[in-house]
Amino acid sequence: MKAPGPSPAEPARAGDDEPIGVTLRRLRKARRMSGREVAAAVGLSQSTVSRIERGIGSPDLGDIHKIARVVGADDRQTQELIRQAQRLHDRITEWRPTSDSLADRQVSVAEWEARAQTILDFQPTVLPGLLQISPYAKAVLRLFQSLARIPAERLTEAAVLAAVSARVQRQQVIADRSKTFSFVIMESVLKNAPCPPVEMLAQIHHLREIATGHENVSLTVIPDGRPMTIPALHGFTLFDRDVILIDVYNTGLLSRGREDIEIYHRIFGMNLDCAEPIAPYLDRYQALYIDALTARR
Known part of the structure; x- marks a missing residue:
């Protein structure tokens, strides 16, 4: 029985x-x-x-x-x-949101951002999500949607637009002056253009507004050719000393392990030591994209 x-x-x-x-x-x-x-x-x-x-x-x-x-x-x-x-x-695991929705994935990241007081973000190839304007975010999400583990029927234009909206909505957290943000990007991020020159100019204008209008935000650039202590293998985001999200092509790797977090804090500090204020680079790439726009006419 x-x-x-x-x-x-x-x-x-x-x-x-x-x-x-x-x-x-x-x-x-x-x-x-x-x-x-x-x-x-x-x-x-x-x-x-x-x-x-x-x-x-x-x-x-x-x-x-x-x-x-x-x-x-x-x-x-x-x-x-x-x-x-x-x-x-104490171990790194694959981050798989419970929903197949592209927008819900943005909501998951927003929850970590809402809890954290200090966010450190290093990106070698594309701008951090918190800094992207809608056209840039749309272009990036389209580039990576073919690699996402999402049923094809859910990778619609409406799904991408919903994800773009959710990503842009995340940026409201920057207005919270009780939080601090430090973004370090490679110069190649400004050089890479997932969208047309006119939209890249709008993106650069947005970066300038963020860099000059928010005392709680630090935005710096590692110049092309500058020797780095640690090679830039991938992007990553640290949420306080609680969570690290590591970017790979088709997913994210998540860890709350103290040793992992301490190592990536050290790497972020090394990258920050190699970086310079972003303003001169915004001027340089604004001029380049204006030239590119003029050449198309």
Whole structure:
């Protein structure tokens, strides 16, 4: 005879091998709570709760603690979940948002940006998302959409436009003067032109406004040909000393491990030491794009 399972009132204890998300989902269902109800109770988005339950990415320790309490975990269960989450933090994992939506991916990044007080962003090939105007963002998203693990039927023009809107909306966080932002880009970023000269001129104007109009923003450039202590292998973003998101072609790599974060903080500092104020480079590339625009007429 099959042994009876746990009653809803008395959920089974989490075993050491049971994934964090499985435990939290089981406890939530035992309480007859929906994911939306849990999200509202702990002040998170429903997509964040869903990602944690599905084991996607490396969950925030504070989020695990809050969700565990809301779904009825006792002290022992909560501490075990925290220990499991801490172990996950010590390794780099692939970041896969729970939704196939291009726009929802932007929302996921916006959540990290909203929580962080200091954001450090290094990019060797394209501008950071927080600095892109709509035409530039649209061009970049189109370039990479063919590599995204998203069903072809969802890679529509409407989906790209929704993602562009979500990416631009993220930029509201720059207006929060309690936060600080440091962007370091390679000069090649200004040279690379994913959109026509007239739109690149608008992009350069926007960069100038950001650089001069926001005291909480530092925007610097590593000149072409300048020797670097560490080669620029890829872009990355640090959110405080809590999370690092590393850019690769078709996805992102996520880590909350202290050693990973410390290493990338050191690399960012080395890159920053090689960088110069952006203003002269904006002047130079503004002139180049004006010449390119004139030559087309």
